[in-house]
Amino acid sequence: NAGVTQTPKFRVLKTGQSMTLLCAQDMNHEYMYWYRQDPGMGLRLIHYSVGEGTTAKGEVPDGYNVSRLKKQNFLLGLESAAPSQTSVYFCASSPRYGGRETTGELFFGEGSRLTVL
């Protein structure tokens, strides 16, 4: 039972390089999210998707782009990496709201640690 899988788990980039983080979920969830985690700041929402073909901006979207061409995949792209994007990135998924039982329960991947030099 894979759940939410993120690749790669570690990556080092030079300033200005581009890369894509891939998130795949096998739970048939409608909603998917990308968060970044920085020390002392908790997790902050970058972008999210409420269904295949849809994306929306979160709290800190600048410098990132996303795509959800297939329901099970959510890609996070950095077009021109900057040192400020050094962080741990978490993908999460959630079923469509179906009442109290499904409210707020996000399923997280194990994270992708990105360093930008």
Next chain:
Amino acid sequence: AQSVTQLGSHVSVSEGALVLLRCNYSSSVPPYLFWYVQYPNQGLQLLLKYTTGATLVKGINGFEAEFKKSETSFHLTKPSAHMSDAAEYFCAVSFSGGYNKLIFGAGTRLAVHP
């Protein structure tokens, strides 16, 4: 707008002692409240949640939390700490119609010593 404040970035307790992790929230609409736990090098997992109904909610691993509307608080407690409870704990808030988007606090790292 919604926000979450966790008091104390680091908490240290002895094994067997009470665990109390504090969380206060700000929300312009009725909130849904959550505690998540993160073990080293892992993602987050849900400990417990409050949506509606009983204000004292019980979660996994013996943790519980009480929603106090008058104090805008949702503190996490456990009567007796175990070494395995050492982790980082995050309080979060969302709201109805928000597509389950969570707003997280900064986190509290719990250390448990013998």
